[in-house]
Amino acid sequence: MLELKNVSFQVAEEGTDKEIVRGISLKVPEKKLIVVTGPNGGGKSTLARLIAGIEKPTAGKIFFGGEDITEKSVTERARMGIAYAFQQPVRFKGIRVVDLIRIAAGKKVTAAEACDYLSAVGLCARDYVDREVNASLSGGELKRIEIATVLARKAKLSVFDEPEAGIDLWSFRNLIDVFRNMRETIADSSILVISHQERILNIADEIIVIKDGRVEKQGSREEIYPSLGADSAEAPACDRLLKTMKDGMEDA
Amino acid sequence: MDEIQKRLLMEVADLHEVPEGAYNIRANSQSAGRRSTENIEIISKQDVSGLEIRIRPGTKNESVHIPVVMTESGLKEVVYNDFYIGEGSDVVIIAGCGIDNCGNQDSQHDGIHRFFVGPGAKVRYVEKHYGSGEGKGKRILNPVTEVYMQQDSTMEMEMVQIKGVDDTERTTVAELDTGAKLVVRERLMTHGEQRAISTYDVKLNGKDSSADVVSRSVARDRSFQKFDAKIVGKAPCSGHTECDSIIMDEGRILAVPGLEADHVDASLFHEAAIGKIAGEQLTKLMTLGLTEAEAEEQIINGFLR
Ligand SMILES: Nc1ncnc2c1ncn2[C@@H]1O[C@H](COP(=O)(O)OP(=O)(O)O)[C@@H](O)[C@H]1O
Ligand SMILES: [Mg+2]
Numbered sequence: 001m002l003e004l005k006n007v008s009f010q011v012a013e014e015g016t017d018k019e020i021v022r023g024i025s026l027k028v029p030e031k032k033l034i035v036v037t038g039p040n041g042g043g044k045s046t047l048a049r050l051i052a053g054i055e056k057p058t059a060g061k062i063f064f065g066g067e068d069i070t071e072k073s074v075t076e077r078a079r080m081g082i083a084y085a086f087q088q089p090v091r092f093k094g095i096r097v098v099d100l101i102r103i104a105a106g107k108k109v110t111a112a113e114a115c116d117y118l119s120a121v122g123l124c125a126r127d128y129v130d131r132e133v134n135a136s137l138s139g140g141e142l143k144r145i146e147i148a149t150v151l152a153r154k155a156k157l158s159v160f161d162e163p164e165a166g167i168d169l170w171s172f173r174n175l176i177d178v179f180r181n182m183r184e185t186i187a188d189s190s191i192l193v194i195s196h197q198e199r200i201l202n203i204a205d206e207i208i209v210i211k212d213g214r215v216e217k218q219g220s221r222e223e224i225y226p227s228l229g230a231d232s233a234e235a236p237a238c239d240r241l242l243k244t245m246k247d248g249m250e251d252a
Numbered sequence: 253m254d255e256i257q258k259r260l261l262m263e264v265a266d267l268h269e270v271p272e273g274a275y276n277i278r279a280n281s282q283s284a285g286r287r288s289t290e291n292i293e294i295i296s297k298q299d300v301s302g303l304e305i306r307i308r309p310g311t312k313n314e315s316v317h318i319p320v321v322m323t324e325s326g327l328k329e330v331v332y333n334d335f336y337i338g339e340g341s342d343v344v345i346i347a348g349c350g351i352d353n354c355g356n357q358d359s360q361h362d363g364i365h366r367f368f369v370g371p372g373a374k375v376r377y378v379e380k381h382y383g384s385g386e387g388k389g390k391r392i393l394n395p396v397t398e399v400y401m402q403q404d405s406t407m408e409m410e411m412v413q414i415k416g417v418d419d420t421e422r423t424t425v426a427e428l429d430t431g432a433k434l435v436v437r438e439r440l441m442t443h444g445e446q447r448a449i450s451t452y453d454v455k456l457n458g459k460d461s462s463a464d465v466v467s468r469s470v471a472r473d474r475s476f477q478k479f480d481a482k483i484v485g486k487a488p489c490s491g492h493t494e495c496d497s498i499i500m501d502e503g504r505i506l507a508v509p510g511l512e513a514d515h516v517d518a519s520l521f522h523e524a525a526i527g528k529i530a531g532e533q534l535t536k537l538m539t540l541g542l543t544e545a546e547a548e549e550q551i552i553n554g555f556l557r
Contacts, residue, residue: 052539074538083539090536093468093496094554103550104540132554149540 001190002028002051002082002157007060009046009213020046022213023060028157030188033179035195035204037228043213044194045087048159051192052084053077064157081156085163087194089146091134097145098129104152117148120181122167122174140167147178154186164197172199179203201225253277253284257321260350263382265319271346275317276303278331280324292316292343302332302364305345309338309370316345320363325355325389330362337405339370348380351391351417360392367398369405369432377409383416390418397424401432403458408435413448414556415441421449428489430458438467439556442475442503452481456489456518466494470552471503482510485518495524498555 009021021043028034036044049055051062053074061070069077083104092100101114115125121144131137133145143165150158167175176199179191193200201207207224209217217224253261257279265271274292277284281301288294291311295304305316318333337343353359369375383391399407413420426434434454442448454463463483471477483491495507509522529551537547 054535054539074535075541075543078539078541086536090530090532092533092551092554094557095550096554099550099554100540103537103542106541153540 001030001065001188002192003063004047004051005061005063007047007050007057007062009043009050009055010058020213021050021057024210024213024215025060026208026215026218028190028192030190031183032205033183033191033193033203034206034208035193035201036208036210037194037196037201038210038216042210044210045161046213047210048084048087048161048192048194051077051157051159052082054084078153078155083150083153083155083158085146085150085158085160087161087165089142091137091142093132093134095133096129097131097133097148100133100145100149101152104149105154109152114152117151118145120151120174120178121145121148122171123148139165143167147175151178151182156186156189158182158189158191160191160193160195162194162196164195164200172197176200176203201228253279254323256323256352257284260321260323260352260382260384261319263384264321264348264350264380265317265346271315271317273315273317274305278318278320280322280327281329289314291341294318297332297334300332301329302334305333305335307335307337307341307343309340311338311341311343314343316343318345318347320347320349320361322349322351322353322359322361325353325359325387326357328358328360330364332364333366335365335367337367337369337373337375339402340372341370342374344376344378346378348378348382349393349395350382351385351393353383353385353389353391354387355385356388358390358392360390360394362394362396364396365398367400367407369399369401369407371402372404373402374406375408377407379409379411381411381413381417381420383418385416391416392419393417394421395423397422399424399426399434401426401428401434401461403429404431405429406433406435409437411436411438413440415443417446417448418444419447422451424450424452424454426452426454426463428454428456428458428461428463430460430487432458432461434461434463434465436463436465438465438469440467440469440477441552441556442469442471442473442477444473444475446473446475447477448475449478450480451478452483452493454481454483454491456483456485456491457487458489459487460489461487462490464492466492466496468496468555469505470498470500470556471505472500474502474504476504476506478506478508479524480508480510481522482512483520484512484514485520486514488515488517489519491518491520493522495526497524497526498552499526499528 118125481493
């Protein structure tokens, strides 16, 4: 469904060219859940922005449903069926949650339907539909609203950039249910999730590891997942401990 | 009343029919309808053009509509309206002025509104300005609002001018006694060569009085806006002014903060932010399928809501 062929992205910084994405090639087939992982600063978010059309590759081509979309605008790609949940969601003054959901759905959405999207991300709909998507929302609330708007898009390809960051009081199981539900209800749809979370890596059909702007590893979960252990061992021990505790609490 | 006048009434006062409660409709300098109620008396002034509106103490949940519409080119008028709001009452006052000028002469309405708000009274005041018509004549509105608030009274003012007024100089003066509370929400959009100046002078005279003056505005094309908000704290009190603006095209905005604390327990605060629409806001809405122009419209509609 989505194919990147030798995509590079280069910016000029202090007179010198900096290559953030270096000749990445990858495929997202239909009906798959792909997880992109790798160290911070590796170029994962830039890759997502290239797919959504927010950045244009300095070399290479992007295909969607067999069509070359390299020169297509953000709007055109959105209308073709690409949805993107930002790593850092945007705040708006005066635009309400329900307005964003309506825009995302691209049609009239009843209050009840809007509420369903919010409930799916663990927000009590009644408290949120009429809230403004402004600075009064916490980072976690904003992240979940961002996921809800992507749900409302019902897109062929949905890209989530570190969705786990906002799920403080919610749980991974619910997030995973959201993904499962999308795959079941949107025909032939695929999901690309950028994540570091083991539980999300665990449900991947395929894992792509991006490091220094390159694909370091790519393959089925069975192939790649065991080899990720070595990387996570680099993380400070207390981080890992905290994570284990948190995960344990959610299971309880 | 003709169709244009009816349309203007809808724009400035959301009036589709004759309003409930007390009202006075002024069309082309004539009264086009008036009703007083048991608790709200509307009478014409003898010396100058305008009304005296007396609201009995204890009047609850009643409304007064006093819209003005002008459809004749070249009309210039000054109107003095005085509101006496009785102790302990709770009312909504809806004013507003719509000008349709198809001619080549300027049309101008200067409304001078004075509010005498009795002890403990609660007032919600809504004022909308709207202009239309393709003529070369300008549509000019210069409202002056004076508010005198007695002990523990509350006044919420909502002022909206989104479309079609070429030139406006709005002056709002308020004096607050002990425990009185003033809240102002102003929303403004200017286009073309329009000019809008909004000046506030709020005196917090009494202990525990408070004022919160917030303006949200958008300046497009080559229009100009000035927001000049001054709060003087003469007692233990709290005051806040805010100017939050979006500039587009070659629009210009000047925000002038003015805070004067004449008492050690006066707490005054000013915020101003002027800038273009954030690029990431446009991008976000475009990823939801909107074009850039549609995204811009949504952002501005939300901002001025
Ligand atoms: N437009 C840009 N200009 C300059 N540097 C950028 C730009 N976009 C991203 N970067 C840099 O590229 C690197 C990769 O960023 P990013 O894609 O956000 O990584 P990740 O999501 O994997 O953490 C970072 O060092 C980031 O600062
Ligand atoms: Mg990132």
